[in-house]
Amino acid sequence: MKFISKSHETAWNRALKILEPTAAEMEHGLELHKNLFAMDHFALPMGVWNEGYVDQWNEWKAKNIGQKELLKRMNSVHFDQCCFNEECASLFRNVIRSSGLNCMVYTVAEGKGHDADFRRMANQMQLLRTFRDVIAQAGNVEDIKSINAEGKVAMIWSINGPPFAGNLESAYDELEWIDVWKRMGVRLMHMSYNRRNLAADGCAERANAGLSALGRELVAKLNASGIIVDVPHTGEQSSKEAAQVSTKPIMASHTASRALYDYIRCKSDETLKAIADTDGLVGVFADASLLGGTADIAMMLKHIRYIADLIGVDHVGIGTDGAYMQTWPTSHLVESYDNAEYSGAWWGNWSEFPYGSAEESHYGSLAWLNWPLFTVGLVKSGFSDEEIEKILGKNFLRVLAANQE
Numbered sequence: 001m002k003f004i005s006k007s008h009e010t011a012w013n014r015a016l017k018i019l020e021p022t023a024a025e026m027e028h029g030l031e032l033h034k035n036l037f038a039m040d041h042f043a044l045p046m047g048v049w050n051e052g053y054v055d056q057w058n059e060w061k062a063k064n065i066g067q068k069e070l071l072k073r074m075n076s077v078h079f080d081q082c083c084f085n086e087e088c089a090s091l092f093r094n095v096i097r098s099s100g101l102n103c104m105v106y107t108v109a110e111g112k113g114h115d116a117d118f119r120r121m122a123n124q125m126q127l128l129r130t131f132r133d134v135i136a137q138a139g140n141v142e143d144i145k146s147i148n149a150e151g152k153v154a155m156i157w158s159i160n161g162p163p164f165a166g167n168l169e170s171a172y173d174e175l176e177w178i179d180v181w182k183r184m185g186v187r188l189m190h191m192s193y194n195r196r197n198l199a200a201d202g203c204a205e206r207a208n209a210g211l212s213a214l215g216r217e218l219v220a221k222l223n224a225s226g227i228i229v230d231v232p233h234t235g236e237q238s239s240k241e242a243a244q245v246s247t248k249p250i251m252a253s254h255t256a257s258r259a260l261y262d263y264i265r266c267k268s269d270e271t272l273k274a275i276a277d278t279d280g281l282v283g284v285f286a287d288a289s290l291l292g293g294t295a296d297i298a299m300m301l302k303h304i305r306y307i308a309d310l311i312g313v314d315h316v317g318i319g320t321d322g323a324y325m326q327t328w329p330t331s332h333l334v335e336s337y338d339n340a341e342y343s344g345a346w347w348g349n350w351s352e353f354p355y356g357s358a359e360e361s362h363y364g365s366l367a368w369l370n371w372p373l374f375t376v377g378l379v380k381s382g383f384s385d386e387e388i389e390k391i392l393g394k395n396f397l398r399v400l401a402a403n404q405e
Helices: 006-019 023-035 051-062 067-084 086-098 114-130 141-149 171-184 213-225 236-245 269-277 297-311 359-363 368-380 385-403
Strands: 039-047 103-109 135-137 153-159 186-190 228-230 251-255 281-284 316-318 322-325
Touching (some): 006 297, 006 359, 023 368, 023 385, 039 086, 039 281, 039 316, 039 368, 039 385, 067 086, 067 114, 086 368, 103 114, 103 186, 114 153, 141 153, 171 186, 171 213, 213 228, 213 236, 228 251, 228 385, 236 269, 251 269, 269 281, 269 297, 281 385, 297 316, 297 385, 316 385, 322 368, 368 385
Parallel strands (some): 039 103, 039 322, 103 153, 135 153, 153 186, 251 281, 281 316
16 A cells, blocks of 8 residues: 555554454455546545645735634635645645546635635636646536546535625525536535524524525425535435425435434434435435544444435445544644634524534544545445445445436
């Protein structure tokens, strides 16, 4: 095994210590990962924090531009360093190739507003141009196959919320941007993200209300547009109603079982069954903070097994919600303005439902570059080769194709 960093090697060995695969299981799992179509339902491949990033942060902070403006600007610097710093660009290529994946669903915007979303999409478009030798955007199954045939990884765009105008004067005004996002390449869209929006309650809303009238119209519009309805951060009732209303398979691209861990980001058995009833798909995340139990690769595999037994292996995949996280540079980074009123975390309402450290996700057994070991773990868990093929990506290709019929 060729490791791209010391943290990669440490994480790999941590996972092996937990899995304890036999030599035969290890060999077979790695061979499957190499030969089968494998994809991540929700990935953020790399966090780049180098000296250039730190220097730019400190320069702008010294000018007192404010916390909100600082975070907005630094999001682009993050991508600039990845694209144009030679060391970071080389690392990015190594990370993509070392994953052994053929396709990733990549979140390109957060659904906060058109201005913010366009800025984030611009960063992603720059990434695609810069690394066109290793990645390319895909819009359908045929694109994915063509990109893979060129030896590249296909990127499917996702967005974390609908682009509503917010005026509530006409259905056209509220839904016209869905077509724009479709032309941009968006193929999955969250109904909501933790907080309530005009369509649906998020999972962090205690009220747990269902879809609004506009939310039902949104589902119909997404179905007609070929964009997959995605409910990973959507509330339980809204998720079930989205499944009931949708005429196409829906997804919860990165979640887990609430029966195993009672937390807002996990789905109840009833909701999981509702998603499966659409011929849809549930991706299990690799976020240690949201898995409960041992909060490691073994626990992730328990969630996969539980959901597969509950709703069938045809409806299960993996959406890590993860990234390769480069360790922070040694120079000092001031994280925020003292007593700053603005916090990017407010949007997700995480303060009301806090979760624990993501150390195991970034540098432990669930680290993103341990993806080949996730496949080994599926072998270890007793899944057949045919079942593993479905979990790794065949299920997603079915759902993507069905939404574009």
